[in-house]
Amino acid sequence: xxxxxxxxxxxxxxxxxxxxxxxxxxxxxxxxxxxxxxxxxxxxxxxxxxxxxxxxxxxxxxxxxxxxxxxx
Numbered sequence: 001x002x003x004x005x006x007x008x009x010x011x012x013x014x015x016x017x018x019x020x021x022x023x024x025x026x027x028x029x030x031x032x033x034x035x036x037x038x039x040x041x042x043x044x045x046x047x048x049x050x051x052x053x054x055x056x057x058x059x060x061x062x063x064x065x066x067x068x069x070x071x072x
Contacts, residue, residue: 014044014051023057 020041021028034040035050041060043050 017050020052
């Protein structure tokens with residue numbers, strides 16, 4: 001018999017609004033407004049509560065950075 005363990009992709013931890021607001025250095029109400037306006041980081045709803053994946057937040061932040069043209 002083999003005791004091989006299947007390799008799985010790492011799962012990003014789910015953060016709550018308080019943790020994300022602290023991470024982004026904004027208020028929880030700002031984060032709530034961003035959710036309502038669909039302009040903030042992507043989130044998922046679990047039982048009516050917003051949760052965020054850290055990797056999705058970091059990707060959202062990266063997408064906010066200005067893109068400069070190629071160096072001349």
